Amino acid sequence: xxxxxxxxxxxxxxPGNQIAAIIDAIKHRRSYRxxxxxxxxxxHPVYLGRSSREVDHIRGxxxxxxxxxxxxSKTLPxxxxxxxxxxxxxxxxxAAIGLRGLTPPIPDILHYLLTGLNNIxxxxxxxxxxxxxxxxxxxxxxxxxxEILKTLQWMxxxxxxxxxxxxxxxxxxxxxxxxxAQLLQTIDALENTIPGDNCCTFEPHGKKRFSxxxxxxxLPGRVANxxxxxxxxxxxxxxxxxxxxxxxxxxxxTRCDNPYKCSLTISRLSKLQNDLQxxxxxxxxxxxxxxxxxxxxxxxxxxxxxxxxxxxxxxxNCAFRIENGNDDLLHYFSSEVNFIGSIVNNHSIELYxxxxxxxxTGSYTQLQWDNEKVIRDLKTQEEKRERAxxxxxxxxxxxxxxxxxxxxIIFFPKCPFCWAAYFSFLGISNISLFQYSxxxxxxxVVLLTVNLYALFRGANKxxxxxxxxxxxxxxxxxxxxxxxxxxxxxxxxGTMLILAGAxxxxxxxxxxxxxxxxxxxxxxxxxxxxxxxFERHALSKKAS
Amino acid sequence: MSDKEEYLRKLKEDIAAQHAKDTRTQxxxxxxxxxxTDAELLAHVEILDxxxxxxxxxxxxxxxxxxxxxxxxxxxxAIAAIGAxxxxxxxxxxxxxxxxxxxxxxxxxxxxxxxxIFSSGIFNSQRAAYLSILRTxxxxxxxxxxxxxxxxxxxxxxxVVQERLLKGxxxxxxxxxxxIMAMQLLGFDLHAEQFPVVKKILQNPATDEPTKLQxxxxxxxxPDSRQLLVDLMLDKNQPxxxxxxxxxxxxxxxxxxxxxxxxxxxxxxxxxxxxQAVVLxxxxxxxxxxxxxxxxxxxxxxxxxxxxxxxxxxxxxxSDRLIKKxxxxxxxxxx
Numbered sequence: 062x063x064x065x066x067x068x069x070x071x072x073x074x075x076p077g078n079q080i081a082a083i084i085d086a087i088k089h090r091r092s093y094r095x096x097x098x099x100x101x102x103x104x105h106p107v108y109l110g111r112s113s114r115e116v117d118h119i120r121g122x123x124x125x126x127x128x129x130x131x132x133x134s135k136t137l138p139x140x141x142x143x144x145x146x147x148x149x150x151x152x153x154x155x156a157a158i159g160l161r162g163l164t165p166p167i168p169d170i171l172h173y174l175l176t177g178l179n180n181i182x183x184x185x186x187x188x189x190x191x192x193x194x195x196x197x198x199x200x201x202x203x204x205x206x207x208e209i210l211k212t213l214q215w216m217x218x219x220x221x222x223x224x225x226x227x228x229x230x231x232x233x234x235x236x237x238x239x240x241x242a243q244l245l246q247t248i249d250a251l252e253n254t255i256p257g258d259n260c261c262t263f264e265p266h267g268k269k270r271f272s273x274x275x276x277x278x279x280l281p282g283r284v285a286n287x288x289x290x291x292x293x294x295x296x297x298x299x300x301x302x303x304x305x306x307x308x309x310x311x312x313x314x315t316r317c318d319n320p321y322k323c324s325l326t327i328s329r330l331s332k333l334q335n336d337l338q339x340x341x342x343x344x345x346x347x348x349x350x351x352x353x354x355x356x357x358x359x360x361x362x363x364x365x366x367x368x369x370x371x372x373x374x375x376x377x378n379c380a381f382r383i384e385n386g387n388d389d390l391l392h393y394f395s396s397e398v399n400f401i402g403s404i405v406n407n408h409s410i411e412l413y414x415x416x417x418x419x420x421x422t423g424s425y426t427q428l429q430w431d432n433e434k435v436i437r438d439l440k441t442q443e444e445k446r447e448r449a450x451x452x453x454x455x456x457x458x459x460x461x462x463x464x465x466x467x468x469x470i471i472f473f474p475k476c477p478f479c480w481a482a483y484f485s486f487l488g489i490s491n492i493s494l495f496q497y498s499x500x501x502x503x504x505x506v507v508l509l510t511v512n513l514y515a516l517f518r519g520a521n522k523x524x525x526x527x528x529x530x531x532x533x534x535x536x537x538x539x540x541x542x543x544x545x546x547x548x549x550x551x552x553x554x555g556t557m558l559i560l561a562g563a564x565x566x567x568x569x570x571x572x573x574x575x576x577x578x579x580x581x582x583x584x585x586x587x588x589x590x591x592x593x594x595f596e597r598h599a600l601s602k603k604a605s
Numbered sequence: 606m607s608d609k610e611e612y613l614r615k616l617k618e619d620i621a622a623q624h625a626k627d628t629r630t631q632x633x634x635x636x637x638x639x640x641x642t643d644a645e646l647l648a649h650v651e652i653l654d655x656x657x658x659x660x661x662x663x664x665x666x667x668x669x670x671x672x673x674x675x676x677x678x679x680x681x682x683a684i685a686a687i688g689a690x691x692x693x694x695x696x697x698x699x700x701x702x703x704x705x706x707x708x709x710x711x712x713x714x715x716x717x718x719x720x721x722i723f724s725s726g727i728f729n730s731q732r733a734a735y736l737s738i739l740r741t742x743x744x745x746x747x748x749x750x751x752x753x754x755x756x757x758x759x760x761x762x763x764x765v766v767q768e769r770l771l772k773g774x775x776x777x778x779x780x781x782x783x784x785i786m787a788m789q790l791l792g793f794d795l796h797a798e799q800f801p802v803v804k805k806i807l808q809n810p811a812t813d814e815p816t817k818l819q820x821x822x823x824x825x826x827x828p829d830s831r832q833l834l835v836d837l838m839l840d841k842n843q844p845x846x847x848x849x850x851x852x853x854x855x856x857x858x859x860x861x862x863x864x865x866x867x868x869x870x871x872x873x874x875x876x877x878x879x880x881q882a883v884v885l886x887x888x889x890x891x892x893x894x895x896x897x898x899x900x901x902x903x904x905x906x907x908x909x910x911x912x913x914x915x916x917x918x919x920x921x922x923x924s925d926r927l928i929k930k931x932x933x934x935x936x937x938x939x940x
Contacts, residue, residue: 112764112797113794113796114764114767114768114794115768118764151764183729184729184732187734187737195765197737198737198738202737234726234730237732237733238730354828356828356859357826357828357858359860361893401800402827402829403827403829404827406796
């Protein structure tokens, strides 16, 4: 079977050893590196529903395969983030092995290797990457620390500055005999190497969310209307909170057992609060920490967790939970998280910069963010907001153009049948103007029939039978009242109905459903309000 | 001389006397040439810290001809000294993995190593080897050693033991421990994929009550099992223990749902008094004070029911406590 098909067929029920077999089959072929890199995404369906330890095992094995497959700029942040924030030895050792696929070694990775070394110094474990399924006792065991030291040794001249921390480590009582032997070997190798020329660098940057039409696009309705509950139990919608000021959003959950992830994220967020205060931006920005685990993280838990880590909570600095629609929010942010049932099984570190309209403008994911860069981004957003406020006419134009563009996108005919409907609508109403209308007439009638058939067949998949009924009525009015009885008004009303049918069918089904839902809500609210008025009226009558 | 000074002087004297006694008994133990009397001498020693005495204790531990009780006692007395010496730790680990040694001795050594993992400063250097041995012990012939090894591994959220326990629960492999213990050990890690299989066990009519109780405790952490637990808590046909454990699980994991469910139970005169007592305790411990103490209607009704409960003193007492606490809570808020 084709490798690409095998990869595409990977899902949550694929056994780990089968995934490992595919990794083994392609890791030696650099042309397949992209496929391996695709598996690095935490939200990949292959990790859904697996225990955290199984996810760690698969990812650790995958990381190690990059030694053969080679490491590129897309892979590198995943490996470095594991070294920076992981406590589990297997994925960390895998990341250290995978880094040996870098050509040439980059001195900037040294910091991450030393951080990883420090993270597992006291909880090292035996590992082996010879096979995916391990049989205990291992035949040729290595360990997380040994693999990190081997990578430092492989770096040669680029890792000379690691000599001092490594020599300090020599005196540690926490090291096993095999780790001490590897440490001596690494120190010896580094002492006898020539310093590297440091040709390449790696500096983690935030990702910019670039979109040509972003400024003309509105925040998706399903996101704007999401109800957020803050640490005090107060409710507001996403659109209400993320409006008027640029904001920062981080994700976390209180049951996270990795102190280098959620706990540290909130602690660093409180540091960001302090830095924003010093930069004079505290009143001009908002901060939100949103939980991945809304069912467990009740307001009281959110409050205690954030306050205990130094976060100042007020109306512009909140921790939120979203009981309904959390998936929509995570989808909107393309959040790097995966689940086992409702429980998080793996996640990345995530910080997003949001503009004053609630739209994502940038993100810092995987590696810990740099406060200076985040503040710089927020300043840019604040300046944009101020500029927009100073030019109300331009802003109004943008709003109008945004509405126009949205309508154009929604009503743009997206399939041949829609085109048929639009053309037949334009043609049949003005048929008398054409010289060859006698011959054109059957063509247009056929096109309308095709359109009717398409509307009927597609009713289940798209927007129901309403567009079909509207078009049917319109065609009947045009053919009978306009062409047979020759009533002039019938051409206009009939074509309007055909157009309405075509337009309704062109709308994205999700938007259509949302639209219908909204109308229903308005109807129900109106009914409730009317009933309330009548009831009050009846009560007051009774009382009087 | 003040009481404090007097106390300190006495304490110092006691410590010196104990030290002198230990030195004497250790010396006796070192000088003793007869293995038969070593056990008696060791019994009188509090701690072996003399290097020669520790060496002798380790020799006794590894001596296959020595009495089993003596071999088990020797390392217990020298635990601090063993924790400070990686060679001694390695000796203990090789005894643990030696299937030729008696099961009782290996269990004693495992207990000793399990203590050292958090009390010894240098144990970390042997951690990788120790965990490897424990993983090997999951297939040991001795069921109690298997259980102990599984428990130690589960404490550090080890993936190998979690996989074995899950396979055992799903019936995909021979279970290494009992169902109850497997659920308990998997419960140490929220992210261990145990909830679907535990849910199935709970819903299986053939499952016995103690197993069901353990399953309920585990499922308290699973948001997707909330409705199942609520149904069990409200079902008057369920045994009292099942209902009470469900109530306790909901109270811990879903406190907001608990308050809404608890109030009608307390006001229901036909409810089991045991369940009402658990529910009342849950309300007293709930952090959402406003939801508990600001519900005037509920508190008035509870007061009336409390008077009716005069025949059940504990329940009456607890209801009164909740009502009293309401007064205090409201007063403290006013202040």
